[in-house]
Amino acid sequence: MITSFLALEPAYWQSTIFKLLMAFVAVLLPAGGTVYLYLFKMVSFMQSRLGPMEAGPYGSLQLVAELGKNLQKEDLIPAKADRFVYAAAPYVVLVSTFLLVLVIPFGPDATFADLDTGVFFALAVTSVSVIGILMAGWASASKYSLLGGLRAAGQLIAYELPLVLAVVGVVIQAGTLNLQGIVSAQIDGQIFGWGGIGNPFILTQFIGFFIFMVAVQAELTQTPFDMPIAESELVAGYMTEYSGFRFLMFFIGEFATANIFAFLASVLFLGGWSIPPFIADALFADGNYSNIMNFVGPLIMGGKMLVLTFIIYWVRFTYPRFREDQLQKFAWKFLIPLALVNIAVTGLLKVVFE
Amino acid sequence: MSATAAGPGSPIANDSAADHPMIDRRQLAYIAAQAADARVNVELEAEGMTLNIGPQHPATHGTLRIVARLDGEQVVDADPIMGYMHRGYEKLAEVRTYPQVTALVNRIDWLGSFANEVPFILAAEQLMGVEAPPRAQWIRTILFEMARVANITLFLGDMAVQLGAVSPVFYAFRDREHVLNQIEAATGGRFHPNFDRIGGIKDDLPAGWIAETRRSIGKIRDFTQEMEDLIIGNEIFQTRTRGIGVIPADIGLSYGMTGANIRASGVDWDLRRDTPPGQSSGLAYDQIDWKVWTHPDGDSYARYWVRLQEVREACHIIDQLLDGLPGGPIMAKVPRIIKVPAGEAYVATENPLGVMGYYVISEGGLEPFRVKIRSASFSNMSISPWLLKGTYVPDVVTILASLYFILGDIDR
Amino acid sequence: MAFGSGLVKGLGVTFKEITKTVTKGAETVQYPHQKEDPAPRARGVIALHEGNCTSCMLCVRECPDWCIYIEGHKELAPPRRAGGKPRQVNKLDRFDIDYGLCMYCGICVEVCPFEALFWSPEYEYSEPRIADLLHDKTRLSQWMETVPDFETYEAGSEAKVLKVPR
Numbered sequence: 048m049i050t051s052f053l054a055l056e057p058a059y060w061q062s063t064i065f066k067l068l069m070a071f072v073a074v075l076l077p078a079g080g081t082v083y084l085y086l087f088k089m090v091s092f093m094q095s096r097l098g099p100m101e102a103g104p105y106g107s108l109q110l111v112a113e114l115g116k117n118l119q120k121e122d123l124i125p126a127k128a129d130r131f132v133y134a135a136a137p138y139v140v141l142v143s144t145f146l147l148v149l150v151i152p153f154g155p156d157a158t159f160a161d162l163d164t165g166v167f168f169a170l171a172v173t174s175v176s177v178i179g180i181l182m183a184g185w186a187s188a189s190k191y192s193l194l195g196g197l198r199a200a201g202q203l204i205a206y207e208l209p210l211v212l213a214v215v216g217v218v219i220q221a222g223t224l225n226l227q228g229i230v231s232a233q234i235d236g237q238i239f240g241w242g243g244i245g246n247p248f249i250l251t252q253f254i255g256f257f258i259f260m261v262a263v264q265a266e267l268t269q270t271p272f273d274m275p276i277a278e279s280e281l282v283a284g285y286m287t288e289y290s291g292f293r294f295l296m297f298f299i300g301e302f303a304t305a306n307i308f309a310f311l312a313s314v315l316f317l318g319g320w321s322i323p324p325f326i327a328d329a330l331f332a333d334g335n336y337s338n339i340m341n342f343v344g345p346l347i348m349g350g351k352m353l354v355l356t357f358i359i360y361w362v363r364f365t366y367p368r369f370r371e372d373q374l375q376k377f378a379w380k381f382l383i384p385l386a387l388v389n390i391a392v393t394g395l396l397k398v399v400f401e
Numbered sequence: 402m403s404a405t406a407a408g409p410g411s412p413i414a415n416d417s418a419a420d421h422p423m424i425d426r427r428q429l430a431y432i433a434a435q436a437a438d439a440r441v442n443v444e445l446e447a448e449g450m451t452l453n454i455g456p457q458h459p460a461t462h463g464t465l466r467i468v469a470r471l472d473g474e475q476v477v478d479a480d481p482i483m484g485y486m487h488r489g490y491e492k493l494a495e496v497r498t499y500p501q502v503t504a505l506v507n508r509i510d511w512l513g514s515f516a517n518e519v520p521f522i523l524a525a526e527q528l529m530g531v532e533a534p535p536r537a538q539w540i541r542t543i544l545f546e547m548a549r550v551a552n553i554t555l556f557l558g559d560m561a562v563q564l565g566a567v568s569p570v571f572y573a574f575r576d577r578e579h580v581l582n583q584i585e586a587a588t589g590g591r592f593h594p595n596f597d598r599i600g601g602i603k604d605d606l607p608a609g610w611i612a613e614t615r616r617s618i619g620k621i622r623d624f625t626q627e628m629e630d631l632i633i634g635n636e637i638f639q640t641r642t643r644g645i646g647v648i649p650a651d652i653g654l655s656y657g658m659t660g661a662n663i664r665a666s667g668v669d670w671d672l673r674r675d676t677p678p679g680q681s682s683g684l685a686y687d688q689i690d691w692k693v694w695t696h697p698d699g700d701s702y703a704r705y706w707v708r709l710q711e712v713r714e715a716c717h718i719i720d721q722l723l724d725g726l727p728g729g730p731i732m733a734k735v736p737r738i739i740k741v742p743a744g745e746a747y748v749a750t751e752n753p754l755g756v757m758g759y760y761v762i763s764e765g766g767l768e769p770f771r772v773k774i775r776s777a778s779f780s781n782m783s784i785s786p787w788l789l790k791g792t793y794v795p796d797v798v799t800i801l802a803s804l805y806f807i808l809g810d811i812d813r
Numbered sequence: 814m815a816f817g818s819g820l821v822k823g824l825g826v827t828f829k830e831i832t833k834t835v836t837k838g839a840e841t842v843q844y845p846h847q848k849e850d851p852a853p854r855a856r857g858v859i860a861l862h863e864g865n866c867t868s869c870m871l872c873v874r875e876c877p878d879w880c881i882y883i884e885g886h887k888e889l890a891p892p893r894r895a896g897g898k899p900r901q902v903n904k905l906d907r908f909d910i911d912y913g914l915c916m917y918c919g920i921c922v923e924v925c926p927f928e929a930l931f932w933s934p935e936y937e938y939s940e941p942r943i944a945d946l947l948h949d950k951t952r953l954s955q956w957m958e959t960v961p962d963f964e965t966y967e968a969g970s971e972a973k974v975l976k977v978p979r
Binding site for chain 3: 089091092093094095096097100361362364365366
Binding site: 497498500501504505536568572575578582585586587588589590593595603604605606607608609610611627630631632634635636637639726727728729730731 | 817818819820822823825826827830840851852853854855856875877916917918919920923924932964965966967968969970971972
């Protein structure tokens with residue numbers, strides 16, 4: 048991307064550092080933005096209050112205040128805790144977020160790594176966070192944290208399957224595991240012969256979309272699937288013993304992961320970084336499409352991400368939570384059969400209409 | 402473990418029991434204590450994990466401690482330990498005059514405070530043989546029902562937040578503010594009105610109060626509709642509460658359960674309607690038209706449902722009372738310094754949490770001789786060891802939330 | 814799918830709240846930039862009208878917490894009309910209310926036979942030091958300026974509206 052636009056030839060190490068910086072920006076900037084927008088403002092408006100208003104105009108600097116507050120806290124490690132595992136757990140959870148953002152395409156050339164097995168890689172690395180949560184629960188040496196960690200592990204493993212199966216329908220329809228290829232399939236696709244808005248897979252894969260969003264809600268341990276951090280029961284579950292900077296890592300990790308999943312969902316179901324072709328054809332008469340979209344693409348992805356995260360947090364702040372066994376029952380007895388039916392129907396229709 | 406098993410350098414290592422009998426006895430006592438402790442630890446750790454729910458815990462309404470022995474996620478044994486908030490009301494009442502006791506007693510069930518004063522004042526009135534004039538009785542009933550509304554709206558939001566829905570509790574607090582503002586406009590205190598007096602009430606209602614109260618009650622009605630849409634109809638809430646914590650009617654009654662808890666098990670009993678004969682009914686329930694709500698299931702859903710209907714019914718009652726408020730004085734002829742004649746009286750009323758009763762023994766002085774407070778939550782909690790056996794840990798929270806106790810009411 | 818209608822209605826309720834807050838504003842008040850006015854009868858602080866107090870000690874005796882401290886002495890005041898006897902009056906030396914102990918029950922205001930104590934809805938008098946919560950005679954008299962007039966009563970009431978001595 049930089050090559051074509053700026054006519055530069057960066058060395059490998061230069062482009063790596065650039066990608067590293069961009070990865071931090073891609074993960075942390077939306078995380079900060081959505082924390083302000085949804086956690087401070089949207090939930091407050093939902094509850095007839097205004098949320099933080101004192102730090103900065105309309106409370107926009109509240110996150111900076113939270114950052115400062117958490118940084119200056121005492122670094123507590125419980126006496127009986129396993130020090131290395133306790134310290135490493137938040138970073139393991141964050142690692143899975145950064146690995147996930149590697150394969151998300153933000154523009155025609157704006158990817159960190161264009162893997163041919165992009166979808167497979169993405170779904171595989173989401174499981175790394177399970178290890179981090181188990182580490183946190185165990186190493187805290189507290190009954191509450193242990194209960195929370197075990198609940199989380201069971202839940203996350205149970206909801207991996209619906210997550211994967213929901214995406215299989217998309218892959219069948221797109222014909223490729225490459226995420227950039229999936230976006231292209233949506234741009235070039237046609238609905239009953241009309242290519243005006245391409246073929247965003249949400250229209251045909253609405254069941255898959257529903258299952259994906261539900262599974263994402265569970266993967267993030269958000270209400271109604273937040274037994275692991277059931278606030279009114281276990282204080283904060285596996286995160287109980289964490290304070291200060293380490294808690295901030297978990298917190299940022301949770302919001303960053305929500306955003307990355309929303310990016311992934313918008314790539315798989317909403318057409319990713321693209322705008323509907325009939326608008327694109329009107330705006331870009333000449334061949335500058337690729338270059339402009341490399342800069343506009345991330346913004347469009349951001350917009351689609353905001354819509355999807357709105358849904359995630361809207362559901363989170365409205366519903367009560369499931370009990371652990373009801374949660375498991377919902378995954379195994381409802382979501383997985385539904386996803387399998389979706390795959391079967393998609394495969395059938397693909398053969399019929401090809 | 403023998404008394405001579407001491408390491409080198411220990412002061413008793415080279416001494417025999419005969420030379421230092423004191424040390425030997427102390428050592429023996431220490432060892433015996435250790436052994437007893439070990440036995441206790443072994444007992445507690447025998448089956449699974451012992452989990453302390455509380456005394457500092459978001460799920461318990463105050464400082465309640467439940468020592469639960471768990472087998473995986475199931476509770477094998479649950480032992481509630483109350484008393485962390487004991488403030489000695491019954492002892493205090495022996496050395497305080499009747500107005501002072503009235504002021505203190507507000508703080509037992511602090512969410513529906515006016516309701517705590519009513520049975521006490523009725524008991525004192527019964528001893529004195531006075532009856533409050535009709536206007537005072539009606540205003541007393543209005544404030545009693547407003548205390549019920551204030552108390553139970555908090556429950557409606559609070560049970561939701563115990564189950565994970567964070568928004569309804571804000572609606573509960575927001576709409577409850579209107580009721581509290583009205584209580585403040587009439588009595589001067591939002592939470593602790595201290596308004597009831599022997600022979601009537603302290604002061605009359607300010608102008609414009611009735612119209613404003615009607616508006617506040619309208620907002621509470623909208624709130625109950627919101628709760629019905631947001632919580633009762635919510636499938637997740639139903640999955641969490643239906644069939645959880647079922648209390649059969651006879652077992653509930655044998656444990657002394659009262660209030661909405663027992664009405665949710667199908668028992669049609671409400672002291673507002675079924676005032677025992679001989680007890681002065683200093684309230685106006687027999688002069689208006691209202692209904693007692695019951696539910697046959699007896700599970701946590703039924704308890705939530707019954708309380709939701711009770712709030713609606715309370716709004717209906719308040720509207721009728723405001724419509725038909727008689728004129729007249731608000732205080733009967735009582736002396737300035739009140740000396741209650743000797744005797745005993747027990748008066749129980751249907752408070753928001755259940756049946757609250759005061760057994761007042763007077764010896765003719767300025768102060769009662771003895772006040773025994775029968776608080777609803779204490780008896781409601783007594784069922785918890787039986788009820789919590791065999792439930793899952795998340796269900797423990799649901800059940801405790803649905804029983805709705807206030808620590809001040811349990812511990813007094 | 815029966816499993817759905819309640820969930821959707823719930824989402825509708827919270828979305829309605831969001832739009833209501835965005836268009837009509839929140840229900841909360843941004844204290845200290847905005848302040849709500851408490852009711853005139855609100856029990857905020859007790860004000861003393863020194864002229865009426867005769868140090869009868871009724872309020873001291875009736876307070877459940879014994880948070881009122883009164884010291885007074887008797888003086889001979891000049892007779893009301895010429896040729897009469899000098900009369901004995903009680904003069905207040907000290908009238909303190911400890912708001913660290915006060916329960917805001919109102920018994921002192923109620924039992925005062927000479928109408929020397931009044932309620933005021935003022936509530937912003939918190940102090941960094943607990944000792945400063947003891948309001949002395951001067952401070953209590955200053956609170957008299959904040960005491961609102963007694964309100965008129967609802968129709969049907971037989972109570973008479975009292976006047977606040979100014």
